[in-house]
Amino acid sequence: MADLKLLLRQIELIKEEYIATDRADAERRVKENGAAVRIQSWFRGTRLRSYLRHLHRQAIVIQKIWRGYVARVYFRKMVKVQCFLMKMNFYNEMAVRIQKRWKGYYVRKYVHNYYARKRYLDGLTKKNEKLRRAMEEFSEMQRNEREHYQMEREEQKKCLQARRMHFLLSTHQIPGVFNSPYRDFPHEMELQMKSVKPLLVKDIHHKRQAVDPSALGDTFLKTQPLPPIPSKKPQGPFRDPAAVLQQRYRPLEPSLRVATSITDLEEAREELRRGEWQRSIIHHAFQPFSHAHRNKKYERSIHTASSYERLGYGTVYFREENQGKLRGKKPFKSIFTTCHVFDKFGQFYSNAGKIV
Amino acid sequence: MSQRQVLQVFEQYQKARTQFVQTIAELATRPQNIETLQNAGVLSLLRPLLLDVVPTIQQTAALALGRLANHNDDLAEAVVKGDVLPQLVYSLAEQNRFYKKAAAFVLRAVARHSPRQAQAVVDCGALDALVACLEEFDPGVKEAAAWALGNIARHNGELSQAVVDAGAVPLLVLCIQEPELALKRIAASTLSDISKHSPELAQTAVDAGAIAHLAQMILNPDTKLKRQVFSALGQISKHSVDLAEMVVEAEVFPAALACLKDPDEYVRKNVTTLIREVAKHTPELSQLIVNAGGVAAVIDTIGDSQGNVRLPGIMMLGYVAAHSESLAMAVIVSKGVHQLTICLVEETEDHIKAATAWALGQIGRHSPEHARAVAAANVLPRLLRLYVDTESSEDLRVKAKKALKSILQKCTYLPALEPLLHEAPSDILKHVVGQFSKVLPHDSKARRLFVTSGGLKKVQEIKAEPGSLLQENINSINSCYPEEIVRYYSPGYSEILLERVEAYQPT
Numbered sequence: 001m002a003d004l005k006l007l008l009r010q011i012e013l014i015k016e017e018y019i020a021t022d023r024a025d026a027e028r029r030v031k032e033n034g035a036a037v038r039i040q041s042w043f044r045g046t047r048l049r050s051y052l053r054h055l056h057r058q059a060i061v062i063q064k065i066w067r068g069y070v071a072r073v074y075f076r077k078m079v080k081v082q083c084f085l086m087k088m089n090f091y092n093e094m095a096v097r098i099q100k101r102w103k104g105y106y107v108r109k110y111v112h113n114y115y116a117r118k119r120y121l122d123g124l125t126k127k128n129e130k131l132r133r134a135m136e137e138f139s140e141m142q143r144n145e146r147e148h149y150q151m152e153r154e155e156q157k158k159c160l161q162a163r164r165m166h167f168l169l170s171t172h173q174i175p176g177v178f179n180s181p182y183r184d185f186p187h188e189m190e191l192q193m194k195s196v197k198p199l200l201v202k203d204i205h206h207k208r209q210a211v212d213p214s215a216l217g218d219t220f221l222k223t224q225p226l227p228p229i230p231s232k233k234p235q236g237p238f239r240d241p242a243a244v245l246q247q248r249y250r251p252l253e254p255s256l257r258v259a260t261s262i263t264d265l266e267e268a269r270e271e272l273r274r275g276e277w278q279r280s281i282i283h284h285a286f287q288p289f290s291h292a293h294r295n296k297k298y299e300r301s302i303h304t305a306s307s308y309e310r311l312g313y314g315t316v317y318f319r320e321e322n323q324g325k326l327r328g329k330k331p332f333k334s335i336f337t338t339c340h341v342f343d344k345f346g347q348f349y350s351n352a353g354k355i356v
Numbered sequence: 357m358s359q360r361q362v363l364q365v366f367e368q369y370q371k372a373r374t375q376f377v378q379t380i381a382e383l384a385t386r387p388q389n390i391e392t393l394q395n396a397g398v399l400s401l402l403r404p405l406l407l408d409v410v411p412t413i414q415q416t417a418a419l420a421l422g423r424l425a426n427h428n429d430d431l432a433e434a435v436v437k438g439d440v441l442p443q444l445v446y447s448l449a450e451q452n453r454f455y456k457k458a459a460a461f462v463l464r465a466v467a468r469h470s471p472r473q474a475q476a477v478v479d480c481g482a483l484d485a486l487v488a489c490l491e492e493f494d495p496g497v498k499e500a501a502a503w504a505l506g507n508i509a510r511h512n513g514e515l516s517q518a519v520v521d522a523g524a525v526p527l528l529v530l531c532i533q534e535p536e537l538a539l540k541r542i543a544a545s546t547l548s549d550i551s552k553h554s555p556e557l558a559q560t561a562v563d564a565g566a567i568a569h570l571a572q573m574i575l576n577p578d579t580k581l582k583r584q585v586f587s588a589l590g591q592i593s594k595h596s597v598d599l600a601e602m603v604v605e606a607e608v609f610p611a612a613l614a615c616l617k618d619p620d621e622y623v624r625k626n627v628t629t630l631i632r633e634v635a636k637h638t639p640e641l642s643q644l645i646v647n648a649g650g651v652a653a654v655i656d657t658i659g660d661s662q663g664n665v666r667l668p669g670i671m672m673l674g675y676v677a678a679h680s681e682s683l684a685m686a687v688i689v690s691k692g693v694h695q696l697t698i699c700l701v702e703e704t705e706d707h708i709k710a711a712t713a714w715a716l717g718q719i720g721r722h723s724p725e726h727a728r729a730v731a732a733a734n735v736l737p738r739l740l741r742l743y744v745d746t747e748s749s750e751d752l753r754v755k756a757k758k759a760l761k762s763i764l765q766k767c768t769y770l771p772a773l774e775p776l777l778h779e780a781p782s783d784i785l786k787h788v789v790g791q792f793s794k795v796l797p798h799d800s801k802a803r804r805l806f807v808t809s810g811g812l813k814k815v816q817e818i819k820a821e822p823g824s825l826l827q828e829n830i831n832s833i834n835s836c837y838p839e840e841i842v843r844y845y846s847p848g849y850s851e852i853l854l855e856r857v858e859a860y861q862p863t
Binding site: 117120121124125127128129130131132135136138139142143146329330335337338340 | 523526563564565605613614616617618619646647649651652653656682685686689690
């Protein structure tokens with residue numbers, strides 16, 4: 001019995017042990033499970049991480065290679081660009097040098113040529129001097145001419161005076177006014193009178209007409225001879241002088257027979273022949289026209305033919321041109337001068353004019 | 357009464373009429389008789405005599421009428437009012453050459469005085485009759501007709517246009533070619549009067565071929581003819597570039613310069629007018645004249661003449677210099693500035709002085725070289741005096757000021773600017789100070805001269821508004837000099853020094 005109780009107590013103890021161990025087991029199981037999970041997760045983690053690391057490394061390699069490639073391409077491009085820029089800068093520099101020289105040359109020669117301007121101003125000064133001298137000479141010459149002309153006029157006047165006063169010339173018996181015995185020597189008028197002819201009345205008329213009419217200027221405000229007054233008719237049984245003169249100097253009125261010349265007929269024939277020669281176009285009047293196309297002889301125009309050479313008339317020029325005179329001139333502007341025939345038609349200033 | 361006695365009465369009457377008309381015609385030549393004649397009512401007595409049977413009485417009456425109308429405007433108006441003109445115009449077409457001359461003389465005398473009388477003459481239909489007279493053979497008739505047309509066309513453009521429309525111009529050009537000198541003179545004068553009003557009228561004259569004939573007459577020895585020819589060419593060329601070029605193409609130029617030495621001053625004046633009118637249009641035409649030596653010739657002419665005769669020459673120099681700076685330099689090289697300064701000093705008339713000031717301004721305004729040449733001739737103080745003088749006319753002051761400004765803006769010749777610093781009013785002073793402020797920073801010798809001549813002192817004394825351009829220029833001048841010097845010359849420095857002396861405590 002005690003064994004039974006002991007065994008029952010042992011069973012109870014075993015049950016309690018079992019339950020305790022079960023509980024402990026269960027706890028340990030949980031714990032161990034947890035630990036196992038933990039270990040597994042760590043392992044999975046490291047495995048995965050190493051795998052990822054491996055993947056990363058590979059991706060990095062790829063990316064590295066790619067980036068390197070891209071960068072090298074870009075670098076090559078950049079090098080090309082830099083090379084190009086370097087070349088362009090060099091060319092620009094060289095072009096600037098060329099342009100510098102060219103612009104300097106061009107401006108100095110064509111835009112503002114200092115030496116040409118200096119030469120021009122020097123030349124202008126010289127030309128001015130020349131012109132001033134030439135004008136001085138010209139004015140001198142003109143002054144001399146005028147003085148000469150004045151002197152001649154004076155001389156002529158003196159001569160005229162002497163001619164007019166010729167009657168005052170001294171004779172052998174009576175000394176004249178200009179040859180007074182109280183003078184040492186005769187007056188120049190005396191000497192002049194001796195050398196000229198006396199002035200007659202008919203010469204005075206000539207003298208009057210020799211005056212230049214254009215020098216008179218205004219022909220009205222100065223005293224001009226008024227228009228002639230008709231003189232009185234002569235008293236008596238005289239006919240009208242105009243009729244008498246007409247009768248006295250009547251022109252000859254020959255009859256037709258008298259007026260024609262003796263060779264009139266021949267002259268008329270000549271006339272006709274000349275007219276025919278001018279007017280006729282066909283000189284060989286009866287040329288056979290059945291073979292006219294074969295008999296055509298080329299006739300040279302008389303205007304372009306001469307015995308020695310072919311003239312330029314009609315081919316080179318139509319009007320003679322003098323090249324020397326025409327040099328540097330612009331061609332003629334042909335301005336048509338208006339013809340005033342019908343301008344005044346229907347346009348008068350006043351009604352009075354319309355009668356015309 | 358027998359027939360003879362009856363006829364004798366008529367003869368006596370005719371003799372009396374003839375004597376009356378001849379005496380009146382002779383009396384009318386003297387100006388002192390005119391008044392008496394007018395009061396005695398001579399016009400109403402002469403009018404019926406114009407319709408007299410005897411031709412010589414008609415002619416003499418017309419002559420007397422013309423001489424009367426020539427004297428003054430009232431008589432001419434009385435002639436117009438007396439309805440004489442239509443009769444004269446009608447008989448111009450009919451009668452003999454003496455009558456034509458007398459009638460044309462009356463028309464010219466009437467048309468001379470004013471546009472109204474000329475219009476009255478035109479309204480009577482005189483133009484056609486006068487143009488018909490121009491086709492006559494007698495040169496006296498042509499001369500009288502041309503003179504009448506010239507007097508009509510002189511007044512204004514419409515009357516000239518009427519004359520041209522009547523077809524006068526080709527006939528006038530034919531008249532110029534005639535051998536008689538008086539006719540040539542009158543025809544040239546009429547062409548000049550016609551062309552002066554407008555370009556179209558000048559073009560009409562040119563189309564009729566006037567220029568070639570006028571150019572041929574340039575070297576004719578007759579003085580009055582030369583006057584008219586040059587006047588005509590000048591009037592033609594003044595209107596446009598094309599007309600001026602046509603005048604130049606007629607090879608007028610080197611020949612016209614010879615006439616600048618003519619003893620008659622009006623010939624010289626007209627030649628210089630022609631040269632001026634040609635030069636003013638384009639630089640090329642001016643260049644042509646300069647290359648022919650025209651500038652030197654004109655300058656000599658200015659030297660030889662006095663008064664109004666100089667004016668076209670002065671203006672020509674101004675126009676030439678205005679076109680370009682090389683032409684202005686050509687004027688300077690030909691000693692133009694010297695001559696213009698002499699003009700500026702000698703002349704008394706304001707308009708001539710104004711023209712001279714303008715010409716000098718045109719010469720000096722192009723570049724510092726030009727301004728230096730002008731300033732070295734001592735022109736600037738004179739211009740300043742003209743500007744400041746209260747007796748100068750408005751036009752003269754304006755032109756002097758403009759010239760002064762334009763020269764000053766380019767002038768870097770400091771010795772000439774110094775006197776201006778002391779005398780100039782404020783509006784000129786700012787330009788002078790501006791020029792100093794441009795030159796002084798770069799030139800040390802000039803700075804020294806500026807101080808020693810008292811210019812710096814003067815500059816300090818100028819009162820200017822702060823912030824204005826003048827103040828900035830003064831500041832830039834002051835900045836060229838050390839501080840002490842500027843303070844030394846500033847006004848009132850001696851007082852400051854004396855105050856410092858008073859305040860000083862000797863230790």
